[in-house]
Amino acid sequence: MPRPEGFAYDAYASGTVRITHHGRPATTLHGPRAARFLAEVEGSQHQLVMARWTGNYKRGNERGARDHPRNRR
Template structure:
């Protein structure tokens, strides 16, 4: 399964603005912004980290949910 892509971040003052394909996804402030920047400096995969922070990541249950009776007609 391919990893997340299309995320970017910009530091504005003490805030971190995370965008996904050019659209603002979230803004991190305070301790969350500091922790995010520390993780980036430590060499964490930026795309994975931003996907996790924004909540835009796969949980592994998509195939199971697709086969659920209420979703079969979609």
């Protein structure tokens, strides 16, 4: 699975965190969710954490979906 890239985040004094992907807004977190995100992103895998929080990541089922009966032609 390719590693996600292109994610960045900005933390504001109001407690809001804005996550962007290649410069475009992906999600905005407020309050306790923003605090949990900031605590988690302190690790070494920033890109993976941001991809998971935005929901923008591969789930590993793309190859299997190709063989599903409704997708066969």
